[in-house]
Amino acid sequence: MAQRPGARSVEDHAADVADLLAPMLTRPSETIRLDDALGRVLSYDISSPVDLPLFRNSQMDGFAVDAASVATVPATLPIAGTVAAGPARPADHVPGTAVRIMTGAVLPAGTEAVVPVEDTEVDGEKVTVLRSRTAGEFVRERGSDVRAGMLLLSAGTLLEPRHLGVLAAVGLASVAVWTRPRVAVITTGAELVDAGATPDPGQIFDSNGAALSASLRANGAEVSVVDRSSDEPDAFRACLRRAVARAELVITSGGVSMGDYEVVKDVLAGLGAQFGPVAMQPGGPQGSALVDEIPVLTFPGNPVSTMVSFEVFVRPLLRRAAGLPAVPTEDAALDHAVTSVPGKRQFLRGRRTDSGVEVVSGPGSHLVAALAWADVLIDVPTDAASLAAGDRVKVWPL
Incomplete structure (x- = not known):
């Protein structure tokens, strides 16, 4: 089945977005x-x-000795001093003596091993070593972990x-x-109010601002502006001016459909923006513009449409710009049959299972809860009116 007349393919729109965002991909340090x-x-x-360790030090609390003095045990040695961890320049070792030493302390020059406390008996200023130790035992040599110049x-x-x-x-x-890409977010709609407010009839909570901001940060961006505009053109122009002054990319949600009060389309059309349907569901109405040389991507306002648009068109490029590894698509078997709208590429909210993947919601772009339940988007091709249980599909990890 061919895509709908006048609707662009997801691939074509993604390529145009990649061209628009290309300058952002080469980043300074x-x-x-x-x-x-x-x-x-x-x-x-x-x-x-x-080098690490920075200096030769003791691995244990105990006594630093020369190996020859404890070759035969028991061996009773005079205690010549004490070295604690911290700044210290201990005197050179006198063979035939022992130096009380703490974990991490500098080993006196001439000592070869450390005898742990539990292998000794102390009597006043003398220590009896009950177990012999060879050179190097319980000693951390300088550079034994890391050598200067090591990657x-x-x-x-x-x-x-x-x-x-x-x-x-x-x-x-x-x-x-x-450096992290600086991205601004503008949500639009007179119906939007902040979470925590008491909405009047006809008002809804603004979830797109929070969701887009979190998605941007999770994928390596610095969110420089989060703003909200009414449906008045002057209000949106003011938001747009603030956004382009502080960002390398501006993402808007809402105001791009076919009805009245489409403020984003009304304002950006006069600035050379391109708008048109993309053959996908959700997320069909898409647009893009350059405003003061800053790319502006316009997403539809329904929450699921907004987030699917971000995942498909922005996330891969944003991660590349931020130096993060790509999140590859996966292949999975459908747990059950699905139907699709002919001519549209469907991105269904899905969840991995032991046997494959299942759909967790209908296709409606207002079904927000399924986003929280889903861990993948199930990619149903444009020409597939239906898929059977067991058919392989591409999934996009969320």
Whole structure:
């Protein structure tokens, strides 16, 4: 079945969006404090500037000795001093003596092993070693973990707490990361009110602002503006001016359908925007523009349409721009039969099961709860009026 006359394919619209956003994909690097680097992506390889451990130290609480003095046990040795963890320059070791030492403390030059406390008996200023130790036992040699110049992390690493711990351990206070794309969100509609407000008849809560903002952040963007406009053109123009001044990309929701009070279409049409249906459900009404050289993508306002539009057209490009790995589509078997609208590519909300994938909602773009229940979008091809249980489908992980 051919797609509907006048409707563009998902592939064609995705290609146009990719062209529009191409300048955003080549990103500069920035150096930031390590404390701010969680969730950022390294822009270059990091090699260790130092050896780890930084110095030769004790692995145990015990006594530092030369191996020859404890070759035969029991061996009773005078205690020549104590070295605690922390700044210290212990005196060189005198063979035939023992130095009380704590975990992590600097080993005196000339000591070869550490005898753990549990293998000794202390009597005043003497210690009897009950078990012999060979050179190197319970000693952390300098550089035994990391050598200066060793590659620690590669460019493209998404920094997690474990990475930050390693970087701090080698003394790095800052790292170079890819800058995050700055994206602005504008929701539209006189009917929208904030969550927590008491809506009047005809009003609804604005979920698109929260959902888009969270989706952007989860995929590597910095959300620079979250604004909401009424259906008045001057109000939308004011929002648009604020957005393009602070962002590399602006995403709008609502105001692009075929009815009256389509404020996004009314304003952007005069600025050279392109609008038209895409052969998909949900998310058919789509548009794009350049405003002051800033790309503007216009999504339909129904919550499911907005989120499906983001997943299909923006998420892959945004992750690429942020240096994040792509989220590949998967292949799964349908648990049950589904029907589809001929000529439209369906993106059904689905959920993985032990045997494949199941649909968790009807196709309606107002069915918000199913987004929370779903973990994939089931991609039903344009020419498929129906699919049988067991048929293989492409799914987009959410």
